[in-house]
Structures are given as structure tokens and as C-alpha cells.
Amino acid sequence: MRIVSLLPAATDFVAALGLLPSLTGRTHECDWPPGALDDVPVVTSSAIDHDVLSSREISAAVGGEHRGSGLYSLDSALLAAAEPDVVLTQDLCDVCAISYRQVSETVRAMEGDTRVVSLEPRTLEGIFTCLTTLGEVLGVPEQIEAAGGTPLLADAGEHTRPITWDAVVGARPDILLLIPCGFPPERTEAELPLLTGLPGWDEIPAAHILDGPAYFNRPGPRVVDGAELLADVLHG
Template structure:
């Protein structure tokens, strides 16, 4: 079985490819997991405004497959930009673009990447394993009578409520994700007032690309927000700070673990608490 030369421009696709046994020859500057990719050449750059490819490295590698995404141009270089660059450089690379809005998209991404890197059977086995774990969790939570309301914050200032795959994971974890979503064209740029209106039982703070320590530092900003102390989750100490970078914002295989971590926060009497390197309660943060 021939193994193609792969370049991955997204942390999620790097995790998938590596899990299937194909370590990318080069990765993006945000790819930091699994440990096997640390030290791999970095092929993307970010100047604070836009992402770009290191053309000389791309030319030298001349990859058979490039893994990228088409969901968010603010989080990583998108597939259209990659296609344009490949055409300009006259490279004969196949582009596999992911677009994830839920767990079924994740499973499709794994299988599509598996086909592209000649690991079709490995991809199917991996999807079967992940699906079994997810179904097992669903079985445990679907009959729960008590389902607290939950919101996850993607950003603080301006306030952004996490959507995409996050509502599904919260629902699987035994919660209700009532974000009162508006059509994209009329969504508010700052959703703090929306959060106040929903007043969820539980708030999970997981800013985009923030580590657990960086997320915890957002407490001081949150405490200055209007009517912070009046929120139900604040009064009941149901505020949690989470490693958004690895477990919430990244649409890779570890989303299955995220659903289980959510379950541990939403139903602590029925599920194990998430590890402290992933989630910390507001009480723990205040005491530290």
C-alpha cells in the first residue's frame, strides 16, 4: 500500500491523518497534537491579519494530498485560497477540504481523508470505534429527566456563543443548548445580552484557540460584564473554564471526549468529572 505525501493545514486534519497512520510531511503553525507531529516543518504563517503558505517549502515537498477546510477563513487558510495557490504553482496536489458542523461531518471527514491517504479500512474502523463510544454516551443520557440549560462561550469581548458542533455535543452530554439562534444575517456581533436573556443553568467558557490557563484568565473580564453576578450560573457556581483550543474549537476526533466531559459537568452525579488539565470550576479558579 503506497503512502502519499501529505500536508495538513488544520489541527483537526492533522489529528485525523496521524491517527490513521500517516504523519503529514508539514503542518500548520497551530498543529500541536498528537506529539508525533511536534517538530514537523511548519508550512503556514499568520501575520495578524491573514494566513499564507510558505511557497518554497510547499514546492520542495510537492505533496500528493493537502488537507484543509472550508468552514472558517478566520481560523485557518481556507480551501479556495489553497486551490488558487496550487494552481499558481502548477502543483498536481489533491485537495481534501473538511467542513464540520456536527459529529456526522466529523465521521465523513475521517473516511474522506482515509480514502485520500490510502487508509480506507483504518478510517472505517476508527469511525466505528468513535461512533460506538458516542452511542454509548447517548444511551446513558437520553433517558435523563433533568436536563439543565447550557451555553458555551467562544469569545468574551465581543461575546460570542459557540455553535457549529457544540450544541449537539451538549445535547449528547445531557443538556439543553438554547441559544435562541437568529439567522446569520441578523445575528448580533456581541451576544452578551442574548446570554443574559437565556440565563443558562451552566456556562462553559472556552474561547477559540485558548488553553485552559488562558481560558481561566477570562474570569476577570467576565466579572466586569453587565449583571454578571445576577446570572443563575454565577449564583450557583456553575461556571466552568475549558481548554477551548484542544476540546471545543477544534473539529477533530477528540470531540467525542468533549461530549463526555460535558456530561461530567452537566450531570456530575452520573459521570466522572473532567480532568483538571481540561476543565476547572469557577471556585477552583478563584482559589488559585
């Protein structure tokens, strides 16, 4: 999945879903996470030099000759070179980012089957709805997959079930995540010898104890933080 984000907030969503490695294009205003976007091509530019003009001059330019729609330019050649499967944009405000109409017209002129997705949250609830919607569009946000990993013993959405130790060893995982339900990391670490003494423990390349109740076992908003933690474990 190749993603181009034409909205800084959309780039934040992509980061929250652990999909920054799939980002092939961004706006000149995308700045989060710091330093993580330096190698992602910039496909937009602004007609206003914010570093030179005063705030009064910027306000006059926005409300004057530009009237929003002419504030930003989209480089169609760079966008095509990014070969996006999905382009993320918005249809709320022409002052905030490239207009939805401009993006749609540019994408229609490109070869390929690129989907344009408009994100338009107006409330806190709408922001979380956007995150869920975007997760569906991009094929996540199940935590392990969102973090760039492949779950070996469970499918997204299914109830957890008891798994034998032989099945764990037989799956030959690169990383074993220890996140038992209801156990904080300290309790998990205290009972770790129950696993380390089992046959096949030495065959597992790496094992990590994470805070299951805080970030993984409860279906609340902190699962997004859990996905970021997993991305750090998997990729550093």
C-alpha cells in the first residue's frame, strides 16, 4: 500500500497506524513525527512565504488575492512519481490544505487506479471515527499488522484462545510478545521463569514484555499507542 498524504493531520493518522514506511509523498507542512519524514518527497508548495511575511500580511494574502483556493500548489509530476494507491486529502477548508477538487482532478489525469480519501473530522469523536475509517481503507489498524509485523497464531478480530507452548515454538516467531491480560509488566517479569524453563525457549530469537492492560488488552484509544510501541519493538 503506497500512501500520499496531502493533509498534515492525515500524516498524523498514518503515523498513529504505524504506516509511515508506506508514505511515498507528503505536504510541505507535514512535520510529525519530527525527523521521520525527511526522506518522504514533498509534493506541495505554498504561494505565501511564511518566513518573510508578517502575520498581518499573511492574513491579508489569505483573504485577498488568493482567497484560499490559490494558496497551495500540487506538483502533478511528483504525485504521479509517488505512484500512490491512496491519496489522503480534505474538503473542509481551502486555507488549510490543497482542495479536494484540485486533488481529484489531478488524480483523474493520472494513470492507474488511485483512490482519493477525504478526511473531515469536526469533533473529537469524529477524529476517532476517522482513525477507524482510515484503518479500514489502509487494511489495518490491527496492532501487529499496523506496526509492520505478521501475527502467526491469531487472526484479526477473533477471540483469544489458549495456545500450547508447542504451538508457540512450532510457529517459529522472530519475536515473542508477552502481554498477558490483567498482568502489569512487573508481574509478567516475576513469572517469566515459567516460560524460560520450557523446551524450545532458547529457539526463540527475542522476547519482549509489554504492558498488556495499558496498551493491548483493553479495546480503548490507547491501543493506538500500543501499535506505536509494537512498531518500536519490531523496527527500532
